Amino acid sequence: MDTIEGGCRCGRIRYRVTADKLPLAYACHCRDCQTWSGSAFSLQFILSETLLEVTGEPLLYERTSPESARTSYQRGCPTCMTRVYNTNSARPGLAAVRAGTLDRSDELNVVAHIWTKRKMNGIVIPDDVPSWPESAPPADFIAALSRQ
Numbered sequence: 372m373d374t375i376e377g378g379c380r381c382g383r384i385r386y387r388v389t390a391d392k393l394p395l396a397y398a399c400h401c402r403d404c405q406t407w408s409g410s411a412f413s414l415q416f417i418l419s420e421t422l423l424e425v426t427g428e429p430l431l432y433e434r435t436s437p438e439s440a441r442t443s444y445q446r447g448c449p450t451c452m453t454r455v456y457n458t459n460s461a462r463p464g465l466a467a468v469r470a471g472t473l474d475r476s477d478e479l480n481v482v483a484h485i486w487t488k489r490k491m492n493g494i495v496i497p498d499d500v501p502s503w504p505e506s507a508p509p510a511d512f513i514a515a516l517s518r519q
């Protein structure tokens with residue numbers, strides 16, 4: 372089994388993922404993700420929270436969306452402010468880990484893009500990578516993320 376680990380910029384928050392290979396990542400170009408990442412898009416992989424072992428006591432930030440009434444629980448490093456992962460009341464038991472925090476982030480495959488109608492100019496999505504203008508239909512999205 373591969374060692375899949377990651378953490379924040381300063382090393383205070385570290386995590387280990389129980390999996391036999393690197394998870395597949397997807398990009399979200401929505402405005403919230405741009406703001407939250409300070410970048411063109413957020414990049415994450417989803418896994419069962421039970422497969423994520425975290426050390427270093429992350430800071431918790433909770434935000435309930437007024438539109439959806441869903442609550443997002445963001446975990447980040449209180450020292451260097453790297454946002455590491457989040458959970459959401461809309462998908463109990465699942466964690467979305469910021470893919471760039473993986474030690475082996477250079478080996479990641481980005482297999483789907485969502486909310487591309489908010490995509491910044493100059494960001495080009497390869498033709499063979501599935502993308503959707505807004506959220507993807509769940510079945511299509513799961514299929515894209517299960518691609519080998």
Ligand SMILES: [Zn+2]
Nearest residue numbers: 379381448451
């Ligand atoms: Zn840190």
Ligand SMILES: [Zn+2]
Nearest residue numbers: 399400401404
């Ligand atoms: Zn987003």
